[in-house]
Amino acid sequence: xxxxxxxxxxxxxxxxxxxxxxxxxxxxxxxxxxxxxxxxxxxxxxxxxxxxxxxxxxxxxxxxxxxxxxxxxxxxxxxxxxxxxxxxxxxxxxxxxxxxxxxxxxxxxxxxxxxxxxxxxxxxxxxxxxxxxxxxxxxxxxxxxxxxxxxxxxxxxxxxxxxxxxxxxxxxxxxxxxxxxxxxxxxxxxxxxxxxxxxxxxxxxxxxxxxxxxxxxxxxxxxxxxxxxxxxxxxxxxxxxxxxx
Numbered sequence: 001x002x003x004x005x006x007x008x009x010x011x012x013x014x015x016x017x018x019x020x021x022x023x024x025x026x027x028x029x030x031x032x033x034x035x036x037x038x039x040x041x042x043x044x045x046x047x048x049x050x051x052x053x054x055x056x057x058x059x060x061x062x063x064x065x066x067x068x069x070x071x072x073x074x075x076x077x078x079x080x081x082x083x084x085x086x087x088x089x090x091x092x093x094x095x096x097x098x099x100x101x102x103x104x105x106x107x108x109x110x111x112x113x114x115x116x117x118x119x120x121x122x123x124x125x126x127x128x129x130x131x132x133x134x135x136x137x138x139x140x141x142x143x144x145x146x147x148x149x150x151x152x153x154x155x156x157x158x159x160x161x162x163x164x165x166x167x168x169x170x171x172x173x174x175x176x177x178x179x180x181x182x183x184x185x186x187x188x189x190x191x192x193x194x195x196x197x198x199x200x201x202x203x204x205x206x207x208x209x210x211x212x213x214x215x216x217x218x219x220x221x222x223x224x225x226x227x228x229x230x231x232x233x234x235x236x237x238x239x240x241x242x243x244x245x
Contacts, residue, residue: 001034001210006041006174006184007118009098009229011089015122017183017196019084024202030210037109038118039104040170043231044095052096052133061145063235066179073238080196087127096133099167104143106163117146125243167187172221181232189228195228195237 005021007014014033018098025031053198059070076088081088101121108116120142125132132138136157143153156162177186185193187209228239 001030002205003034004037004039004186006039006170006186008041008178008231009101009121009125010043010095011077011182011236012081012126013196013231013236015086015088015126016077016080016084017185018118018122018229019086019168020196020199021185022184023084023201024206025048026145027029027203028206030206034113038114039041039174040105041165041174041179041184042098042167042171042181044097045099045171047097049100050096051116052094055093056091058095059071061082061236075238076234078240081126081142083201087123089127089129092129093126094131094133099164100136100139100157101132102167102170103152103163104139104148106166107153108143108146108148110149111198117148117231118145120146135181141148165191181230183230193228195230197228201228 003021003025005014005018007018025034025036028034053072056067056070059065059073060067073089076086078090103115105114106119108114117177121132123205124130124138124142130138132142136154139157140150140153144150174182174184177192178185178196179192181194183196185205187193187205190209190212193205229239231237
């Protein structure tokens with residue numbers, strides 16, 4: 001069975017959602033029969049390559065929140081990440097264009113190293129001090145750490161058309177499936193799970209998709225408050241004070 005995950009490296013809920021999904025997958029009795037494929041989704045596709053900004057400044061400018069609100073939101077996101085055993089720098093991170101990362105992830109898919117690379121990209125972006133947006137060599141280093149060839153990775157980054165059509169195709173398909181935010185999980189084209197749901201929701205979806213040949217149905221959608229936390233064009237859901245993490 002195939003599980004497709006639409007996500008963006010700049011999306012904190014994608015980072016958290018991946019960990020929650022993997023917790024459910026690890027406990028799934030048929031986990032050896034699951035193929036996971038990561039699909040491209042850009043939260044800020046209009047941002048030019050090289051145009052970077054501190055995350056807090058980006059949040060205040062793009063989403064109209066105060067600096068205090070941005071700091072509080074990042075702190076609560078950090079608490080959610082920590083609850084899943086993930087590192088998260090609540091200050092000092094930057095934000096930029098992720099298109100080249102998505103192109104590298106398509107190379108990694110062809111080489112059987114996609115999950116390794118996306119994990120390293122998430123950790124580098126959210127938990128490590130050195131920026132993933134500063135230069136191409138940073139991305140080459142991460143690609144090599146994931147098991148890719150350095151020169152092949154440099155060749156992709158040097159050719160802006162390499163895998164560009166694959167990224168755009170993923171994004172078009174997300175729109176066709178009705179995904180307007182990420183993370184968005186599609187299980188064998190039977191069930192969709194929107195947002196960084198708890199692990200037990202992913203476990204339910206895996207079990208249902210494994211044994212059910214029904215049309216695509218969105219899990220935990222359609223009732224107030226049921227959608228999982230996600231990031232979209234209007235920003236990332238921020239857990240409120242008192243929410244369970």
